[in-house]
Amino acid sequence: MKQLSRRQFLKGAAGASILGLLATTSGYGYARYIEPRMIDAVSLTIHDAQLPASFNQFKIAQFSDVHLSDTFPAKDLETVVQKINDESPDLIVFTGDLVDFEASIEEHEKAKASLSKLDAPFGKFAICGNHDYGPFGIDLYEETMKACGFTLCKNEVFHLEKEGGRIQIATLDDLMM
The missing domain is CATH 1.20.5 (Single alpha-helices involved in coiled-coils or other helix-helix interfaces)
Known part of the structure; x- marks a missing residue:
């Protein structure tokens, strides 16, 4: 050697x-x-013989990992909200991480102004992400989402009915928390 x-x-x-x-x-x-700054909008069509015909063309808008902070400010969230509303979804699902760990309580207030503008006939569901358990605790996240009209989901199954057809939406809370 x-x-x-x-x-x-x-x-x-x-x-x-x-x-x-x-x-x-x-x-x-x-x-x-x-x-x-890389916001992806992806459309998927699900074909399944078990889906009721009444749910044909049913739109679910799912968004996640906003991480409001100085690098993704509230004005950027406003753009996301506008894009979602432009799609006219039947159901909206937010799957966690509203603010970044270092974000302030003010970020939650700014989020309320944008998220309250979201609207869907079958409602708005919210699931917790690991950042939502951050330094302010889960209570602030839950309060923010409820104030914006979201139903908080923690390991639950919801039944949606439309014109006699029925589907189930299953939700899972953050695994690590």
Whole structure:
């Protein structure tokens, strides 16, 4: 086995340190400045012989991981809300992480102004994400979502009926919490 000289060792350690710093900085920059602006709208059509015909063309809008903070402010949530309302969904489901861990209580107040504008004939359901259990506790999240007209769901099954047909919506709370 060949011995490394002190110079070779220091050169390798410096190179590894620079690469590590570059990777960390790049990852942080992507997560903080690029990814929060990437809003995906995906439409899926479900074909299942067991679905009642009355639920044909039934639209469910599901959104998640808003993480309100200085990198995704309330004005961006307003854009999301407008896009959802433009789709005229029958049911709206929010699947957690309304605010980021470092977000303030004011972020919840700002969220209320936007989320209250969402409307769907079959209602609005909300599920807790791990960030919703954050430093303000789950009570503030639940209060915010209820104030906006959401039904809080924790490991429950809901029955929806339409023109004699019936489907079930199952909800699961955050597994880690």
